[in-house]
Amino acid sequence: MWKWQKQLAPAVNAAFQQVDRTQFIPEALAQYAKLDEPLPIGEGQTISQPYVVAIMVEALNLKPGHKVLEIGTGSGYETAILCEVTAQPDQPKGATVYSIERIADLASQAENRLHQLGYFPNLKIGDGAQGWPEAAPFDAIIVSAAGPKLSEHWWQQLAENGRLIAPIADRKDEQFLWLITKQDGEAEWNNMGEVRFVPLLSSLFDTVH
Numbered sequence: 133m134w135k136w137q138k139q140l141a142p143a144v145n146a147a148f149q150q151v152d153r154t155q156f157i158p159e160a161l162a163q164y165a166k167l168d169e170p171l172p173i174g175e176g177q178t179i180s181q182p183y184v185v186a187i188m189v190e191a192l193n194l195k196p197g198h199k200v201l202e203i204g205t206g207s208g209y210e211t212a213i214l215c216e217v218t219a220q221p222d223q224p225k226g227a228t229v230y231s232i233e234r235i236a237d238l239a240s241q242a243e244n245r246l247h248q249l250g251y252f253p254n255l256k257i258g259d260g261a262q263g264w265p266e267a268a269p270f271d272a273i274i275v276s277a278a279g280p281k282l283s284e285h286w287w288q289q290l291a292e293n294g295r296l297i298a299p300i301a302d303r304k305d306e307q308f309l310w311l312i313t314k315q316d317g318e319a320e321w322n323n324m325g326e327v328r329f330v331p332l333l334s335s336l337f338d339t340v341h
């Protein structure tokens with residue numbers, strides 16, 4: 133169904149075939165669901181562009197059973213993709229997926245639709261910049277909103293050999309997607325190109341008070 137600019141790993145492709153994006157957007161926008169573009173989901177937020185979700189998920193190199201933390205549940209679309217790629221036989225889909233959303237209404241709508249579709253990730257309402265210390269360490273962390281820097285908490289909650297992908301905005305709000313890997317406790321940064329995400333709002337970054 134999706135035609136990407138580059139070929140993706142079979143597991144990532146399969147996840148995108150499984151998850152119907154129409155289920156995650158307002159009914160009035162159903163006709164646009166299959167466009168490779170971000171779309172409004174209410175509360176001034178957007179469902180991410182599928183291709184951007186695809187390259188982020190692919191960069192994390194997720195395997196069944198990997199524990200992954202997502203910041204910014206939004207519609208739950210990317211959450212469902214994460215549930216698919218980490219699914220293990222005989223386990224509910226989403227058992228190793230953790231996702232945090234700061235807007236309670238979006239979080240509860242996402243929860244309802246994920247449950248209806250048979251996904252049971254661990255969901256929490258709160259400031260994702262704090263991470264989810266009780267569930268750490270994570271094999272992977274995926275951030276879906278752009279902050280001015282990397283949260284120290286994410287870095288601490290990332291497992292050895294773990295992968296973290298996050299858009300980071302500079303003062304002019306130019307955003308780049310960074311893939312950060314942890315090897316022997318050291319960070320290696322890879323710039324994956326320019327992107328456009330909604331802001332990550334957190335008292336940690338003084339972007340919300």
Ligand code: SAH
Nearest residue numbers: 179180204206207210233234260276332333
């Ligand atoms: N992956 C989502 C993207 C949603 S947009 C999807 O495909 O639908 C990013 C989301 O991040 C928004 O819902 C926004 O409310 C949320 N967000 C912004 N700052 C946050 C924070 N500090 N903690 C948790 N969520 C945050």
